[in-house]
Amino acid sequence: MTPLPLRPGETLLWEGRPVPGLHQRGKAIFLMIFGLPFLIIGVALFFYGLYQLPKSETLSDAGLALFTTAFGLPFGGIGAFLVFGPLIEARTASRDIRYTLTTRAAYVQRSGRFPNLKVYPILPSTALELEPGKRASTIWLHARLERDSDGDLGTTKAGFENIAEGEKVFGMIRDLQDKPA
Structure with missing residues (x-):
């Protein structure tokens, strides 16, 4: 710095x-539990779309598989942010703030x-x-x-x-x- x-x-x-670690454990755990369904559904939709893509027989089936894959990305991203964000912030705050x-x-x-x-x-x-x-x-x-x-x-x-x-x-x-x- x-x-x-x-x-x-x-x-x-x-x-x-700042002292490293989770200081508001209740808030962090709530965010992580709240974000977990978003993460699971987003990842499941992403991989389901990728799984269905090679099995597509028509162009519309391939489009639906691509749409499902793309639709899962924002949900997975939001879920990952809510689940892993508090852990990353707890680890980096002491390094980045003076x-x-x-x-x-x-x-x-x-x-x-x-x-x-x-x-x-x-x-x-x-x-x-x-x-x-x-x-x-x-x-x-x-x-x-x-x-x-x-x-x-x-x-x-x-x-x-x-x-x-x-x-x-x-x-x-x-x-x-x-x-x-």
Whole structure:
């Protein structure tokens, strides 16, 4: 990862990464169970279409076999995403995400396919939230109301997710808020 562009007078206080592993097991298991029928049906349709293709006696039978094969692809893809996505994300998040806390801001740097850097200033008015977990804690530094595609309002949160030193970092941020600017 590239070094952070710190401003003059800004000092590094803490750096960390998410703890590897599944942290929301219930949600991950639900998604995997929900996606399993999609995966099974998609793969079954794909291979059934491939099985029927050489047995086709007419052009319309071959077209139906190709259609069945193609029809199974999106279902298999969605199912594979739902079944294997949480496992892949749990394994790669600690490699692709780096968190940094300085005397002025919190940085969330992502590398990988879609690299980006988000900066959240630490102000006395910054609303903080600590979600302790068994193996890792999450500190929410930023919350924003956004409208989704249906026009419904929802809260989008950002912060240091699934870090091992959650309470320590939370205390450091609270100390920064108490210092005069």
